[in-house]
Structure formats: C-alpha cells, structure tokens
Amino acid sequence: MKVTELASLYDNIDQMTVREILTGINNEDAKIHIAVKTQIPKIEELVTKLVDRIKADGRLFYLGAGTSGRLGILDASEIPPTFGMPQGVVIGLIAGGDKAIRKAIEAAEDDYHGGWADMQKFKINEKDTVVGIAASGETPYVIGAIKDANRNGLLTASITCNPDSAIAKAAHIAIEPIAGPEFLTGSTRMKAGTAQKLVLNMITTSLMIKLGRVKGNKMVDMQLTNKKLVERGSKMIVDELGIEIEKAKRLLLLHGSVRAVLDNYKT
Template identity: 85%
Template sequence: MKVTESTSLYDNLDKMSVSEILTSINNEDAKIHIAVKSQISKIEELVTRLVDRIQSGGRLFYLGAGTSGRLGILDASEIPPTFGMPHGVVIGLIAGGDTAIRRAVESAEDKIHGGWEDLQQYNINEKDTVVGIAASGGTPYVIGALQDANKNGLLTACITCNPDSEIAKVATIAIEPIVGPEFLTGSTRMKAGTAQKLVLNMITTTLMIKLGRVKGNKMVDMQLTNKKLVERGSKMIVDELGIDFEEAQRLLLFHGSVRAVLNSIKNQLPNN
C-alpha cells in the first residue's frame, strides 16, 4: 500500500475533542519540514537547470490532478504579480481543465495522454520543463505527460509523497518529500499537499531570485494591483532612497514599479 493511502496513526477521530484533533494535526504537520529538507539537493538540481533553460526562452509547466493540480496553478498564478514576470513563463495545468479548479471532473486524471494533449496547446518544445505533481505518484494524466515529454527531449521532474512511485521512475528529477500517513486517512490535501506547496514555493522563489527579479530582499518588480502593494512599494523606496513617503508614492505611481524608480534615480546620478 502507498504511504499516502496507509491508515492514520490516530484512531477514533470522531471521539476526540476539538483540542485533541487540532493538537494531533499540528503534531503531524511538524513532520513536513523534515521531509522537505531531505529533498533540498533535488530541488537545487531542478532550479539550477531551470535558470539556464528559462534564460534561453524556456517555460516551466506544472501538471497535476485534484489538489496537486490546484497547487500548481496557485503557484504559477502568483508569479506575474509577485515578480513582474510575463504571464506564460510559469504555467499550471490541471486534469479536466479550468472547471476542475473548483469542481472535480470525473475520470480526467485517468487519461494517460491527457496531460500531453493539454501541453500541445502551448506549442511546447525542448526548451520547456514539465514538473508533474502527484501526491500518490500514480496519476496517469501526469505520468503520461512526463513520458511524452521525455520522448520529445524536455526536462522533466516530479513532486510526489510516496517512495518508489511510478512517476519518480519516469521523471528525470524526482523530488520525494515522504510525510507519512495522513491524520485523516488518505486525505492528501493535508500533509502531502502542504509539502508540495512548500516545494513549489522553494522552486519558484529561488528561480525568480536567480533570474534577477529580487533586489536585496525586496519584490521590486511586483505589480501595483491594489492599495496595499502601492504602500508596500512606496515604503521600499523610502527605505532605499531616504525620501518622504508621499514623494516615494508619487515616483512609484509615475514609473510603475520599484525597480523603475530606483533605476531612474540611479541614471540621474553623476558617472551614470
């Protein structure tokens, strides 16, 4: 039996108090960071290769079904607003299409060539990278896509929470944070899903930093899509230039990004 499907270490959940349930879930969650830490070398290998490939015009595709697919879409959707990257550099796909983001689409994950067919809509090529996300490690939609991607010369990787899984045997780089049985037997939206989310955060945040989308520890290319982000950007400029907040906000709204403001000021300095 797969670890993600194995029986919970806790029994009689329905007889537990609220405090006991919460404490037990938290105790299980404490195991997640250890599992993710064990995979840093694999994550490093993927990110290092991704930097070169994206600088050469490649893209990063996430594929998954159910919770795994939704996590990939979530991570991909945050890249443009957070880092100012164009839409279409990091792309998340889910078995069953956009409908499946909110509502399960029956049997979509069982279509062995479904993932590769979805990728064809993006004119996928050998510069691109496909990362399959599957807690169980046995999702046909994802496995088939990685197999076809391998045949066509793409870099492939996977994120799974079962050891010795079918998907790990297919992927060039297998990232396997094994978090053990879920508190609620088989509910991989819990520990497995959290582990996957942590890995996705690590991949894209490190990738964007190495692609030059961060200055110091600041998101200087973030999109100014609401008042909170305008205030955050203005404060970055205040901290960097030592000017008052109102002037920082005026410059930010005029130039459109923190980076553009800093570059404008730098260009006005002598010897630039």
C-alpha cells in the same frame, strides 16, 4: 501500500475533542518541513537547470490532478503579480481543464495522454520543463505527460509524497518529500498537499531570485495591482532611498515599479 494511504496514527478521531483534533493535526504538520528538507539537493538540481532554460526562452509547466493540479495553478498564477514576469512563463495545467479548479472531475486524471495533449496549445519546445505533481505518484494524466515530454526532449521532474512511485521513475528529477500517513487516513489535501506547496514555493521563489527578479530581499518587480501593493512598494523606496513616503509614492506611480524608481531616481 502507499505511505499516503496508510492508516492514520490516531485512532477514534471522531471521538476526540476539538483541541485534541487540532493538536494531532499540528503534530503531524510538524513532520512536513523535515521531509521537505531532505529534498533540497533535488530541488536545487531542478532550479539550477531551470534558470538556464528560462533564460533561453523555455517555460515551466506544472501538471497535476485534483489538489495537486490546483496547487500548481496557484503557484503559477502568483508569479506575474509577485515578480513581474510575463504571463505564460510558468503555466499550471489541471486534469479536466479550468472547470476542475473549482469542481472535482476525478475521472479526468485517468487520461494517460491528456496532460501532453493539454500542453500542445502552447507550442512546446525542447527548452520547456514539465513538473508533474501527484501525491500518490501514480496519476496517469501526469505520468503520461512526463513520458511524452521525455520522448520529445524536455526536462522533466516530479513531486510526490510516496517512495518508488511510477512518476518518480519516469521523471529525470524526482522530488519525494515523504511525510508519513495523513492525520485523516488518505486525505492528501493535508500533509501531502502542504509538502507539495512548500516545494513549489521553493522552486519558483529561488528561480525568480536567480533570474534577477529580486533586489536585496525585496520584490522590486511586483505589479502595482492594488492599494496594498502601492503602499508596500512605496515603503521599499523609502527604505532604499531615504525619501518621504509621499514622494516615494509619486515616483512609484510615475515609473510603474520599484525597480524603475531605483534605476532612475538620483538623490
């Protein structure tokens, strides 16, 4: 049986107090970062290859179904506003299409060739990379896409929370944070989903840093899409240049990004 389907280590959780439930969930969550840590060498291998491929106009595709697909879309959607990357460099696809983001379309994950078919609208090239996300490691929509991508010369990777899975065997790089059974038996939106999210954070954050989208420890290319981000950007400029906050804000709005201010402003 898959690790993610094993019985919870906690019996009679329906009889627990709220405090006992929360403590149990927290105890299980503490195991996740340890599982992810073991996978750093594999994540490093993927990111190192991605840097060169993205520089050569390749793209990063995340494919998944259900929770896994939604996590990929979430990570992809945050890259342009956070790092100022153009739309379409990191792309998230979910079995069942965009309507599956909000409403479960469970049967869509069984379409073996659906993932690769969904990618065709993007004019795939050999510099692209496919990362399949599947807690079970057995999702046909994802496995089929990885195998089709392999046949077409793309780099492939997988993120799964079960050992020796079909998706890991299919991918060039298999990332496997195994965190044990869920607190609520089989509910992979919990530990497995959290582990996947942590890995996705690591992939794209390290990738964007190595692509030059961070200066020091600051998101200097972030999009100024709301008041909070204008304030954050202004504070970055104050910290870097030692000028008054109002002047920093004026310069930020004039030049459009923290990076542009730092590149153009002379003290």
